Amino acid sequence: DAGVIQSPRHEVTEMGQEVTLRCKPISGHNSLFWYRQTMMRGLELLIYFNNNVPIDDSGMPEDRFSAKMPNASFSTLKIQPSEPRDSAVYFCASSNGQGSYNEQFFGPGTRLTVL
Amino acid sequence: AQSVTQLGSHVSVSEGALVLLRCNYSSSVPPYLFWYVQYPNQGLQLLLKYTTGATLVKGINGFEAEFKKSETSFHLTKPSAHMSDAAEYFCAVSDSNSGYALNFGKGTSLLVTP
Secondary structure, eight states: OOOOEEEOSEEEEOTTOOEEEEEEOOTTOOEEEEEEEETTTEEEEEEEEETTEEEEOTTOOSTTEEEEEEETTEEEEEESSOOGGGOEEEEEEEEOSSOTTSOOEEOOOEEEEEO | OOEEEEEOSEEEEETTSOEEEEEEEEOSSOEEEEEEEEOTTSOEEEEEEEOSSOSEEEOGGGOEEEEEGGGTEEEEEESSOOGGGOEEEEEEEEETTSTTOOEEOOOEEEEEEO
16 A cells, blocks of 8 residues: 655745645545644644544634545645745544544655745 | 643663653543654654553554553653664544544654664
8 A cells, every 4th residue: 555645745835825735545544634743833633534524623723724625535735825834744644444543644744834 | 632741852862771751641531542653754653552451552663652540641662772763752642532633742752872
């Protein structure tokens, strides 16, 4: 299995631009998670989906952030407009099963820099 | 709501020495506990997890952790450190009330010196 795939791996953009991060979960997994990692705040859960339906988006920082999962094999996290404080590493993870004890498999992350 | 505290943001050990990374949690219901490792420029990888049953959990790469309910702790240990163990280690907690979400600690950076 290829694991969780994220693209791009690195993104540098200017303040005010739209940024779209992409994630392909492991085939057969029914839960997908978006995390943000910064030095100051550590790893924060932004949103998670179960069977393509958003379950909890309380971690999404503000309306500039949106996430979609149009099908079981693809999800996007969009920031519009981007700001320098959005600079972070964004991870996508997926898991199989209904329980909160299931292992989450992480992608390699997208390092976002907003100038 | 549950939370995790990792004591020590940086830990340094000599190669061959005992590794001990500390994690304390709070949860109003029985917790599920995890340790993940992150190597530079990579995603997180599961080392081990505790759900129910035996409180001493063995994971990959020779690591193990013990769930101690009375101390609300889940410390990670390895008898003998290798240079390849140098990485960032995250403790995480979830429970039946949190749905699928993992709540991570701030992480502990492990440095292994020759």
